Amino acid sequence: MKKIVIANWKMNPQSLREAEDLFKNVKKKSSKLKKVKIIICPPAVYIERLRKLSEKTNTTFLGAQDCFYREYGAWTGKLSPKMLRNVGADFVILGHSELKSLGDTYDDINIKVKLALKNKLTPIICVGEENRDNQGTYFSMIEKQILSALSGVGSQFSDKIIIAYEPIWAVGKDAKKIISPEELIQIVIFIKKILADKYGVEKIKKINILYGGSVNFRNVEELIQKSGVNGFLIGRDSLVYKNFNNILDIIENS
Ligand code: 13P
Numbered sequence: 001m002k003k004i005v006i007a008n009w010k011m012n013p014q015s016l017r018e019a020e021d022l023f024k025n026v027k028k029k030s031s032k033l034k035k036v037k038i039i040i041c042p043p044a045v046y047i048e049r050l051r052k053l054s055e056k057t058n059t060t061f062l063g064a065q066d067c068f069y070r071e072y073g074a075w076t077g078k079l080s081p082k083m084l085r086n087v088g089a090d091f092v093i094l095g096h097s098e099l100k101s102l103g104d105t106y107d108d109i110n111i112k113v114k115l116a117l118k119n120k121l122t123p124i125i126c127v128g129e130e131n132r133d134n135q136g137t138y139f140s141m142i143e144k145q146i147l148s149a150l151s152g153v154g155s156q157f158s159d160k161i162i163i164a165y166e167p168i169w170a171v172g173k174d175a176k177k178i179i180s181p182e183e184l185i186q187i188v189i190f191i192k193k194i195l196a197d198k199y200g201v202e203k204i205k206k207i208n209i210l211y212g213g214s215v216n217f218r219n220v221e222e223l224i225q226k227s228g229v230n231g232f233l234i235g236r237d238s239l240v241y242k243n244f245n246n247i248l249d250i251i252e253n254s
Contacts, residue, residue, distance in 0.1 A: 001230060002037045006124060006231070006233045008096070008235050013239070016045075020049065020050070022239065023060070025245070027059070039124075041091070044064050044087075047089055064093070065093050066079075067112055069111040090122060092121045093124045094112045094113055094116065113161070125146070125163050127145040127165060128167040131168075132169065142187065147198070159206035162208045165187050165212070171212065179213060188211075191209050208230045211233070217237065217250060
């Protein structure tokens with residue numbers, strides 16, 4: 001299975017020109033990679049244009065950062081899964097912690113997952129605890145999040161979902177600390193067990209479990225080699241050419 005690297009550009013960059021430059025760099029790099037699949041999730045306003053730039057190689061895929069939980073209608077400011085699909089997205093990040101902090105609930109996320117699948121978008125489902133305690137209560141929280149997000153999602157879809165573990169304490173410039181491979185492998189095994197109980201051991205071989213939160217070119221080698229994840233969701237370092245290229249090289253050669 002190829003490793004997956006997802007670039008979550010969040011609300012960056014500020015112009016289409018800069019978005020094109022960033023994207024061209026990734027596209028050039030991706031044509032030299034054999035073991036890594038790259039998914040760029042730019043702000044939705046750039047997807048259509050970037051899709052046109054990617055058409056010739058198809059080594060770099062596009063995803064949206066969210067979708068709405070209704071398919072059509074009078075919803076000011078919202079984007080339906082089908083719109084995103086129609087402008088060229090193949091993937092959609094759902095349940096990112098920055099949207100949960102604005103009110104996105106796991107009931108909403110569950111509807112979004114089903115609508116994404118219906119509209120042939122692969123959902124990248126984010127889960128993760130806000131804080132850790134010594135009692136390990138975060139394990140049951142992660143389990144609840146995964147089972148709520150996947151409620152009513154049958155095993156025929158199990159190879160069409162991606163789970164991204166993004167502990168909130170490790171995300172963004174205010175991250176409290178960086179996760180260790182030892183901490184991460186426990187969570188990866190735990191997530192696999194939850195999915196195996198739900199979908200069966202055979203099915204979960206095809207489910208990608210990724211990690212996101214302060215991934216950079218300094219920590220990525222250890223994480224890919226020792227934590228059991230199949231790739232990463234990268235925020236800040238996906239916006240800096242050199243750093244992102246470095247990360248891709250390290251994963252390709254691991
Ligand atoms: P950072 O890599 O900037 O910590 O962001 C991670 C993230 O939120 C990816 O979705």
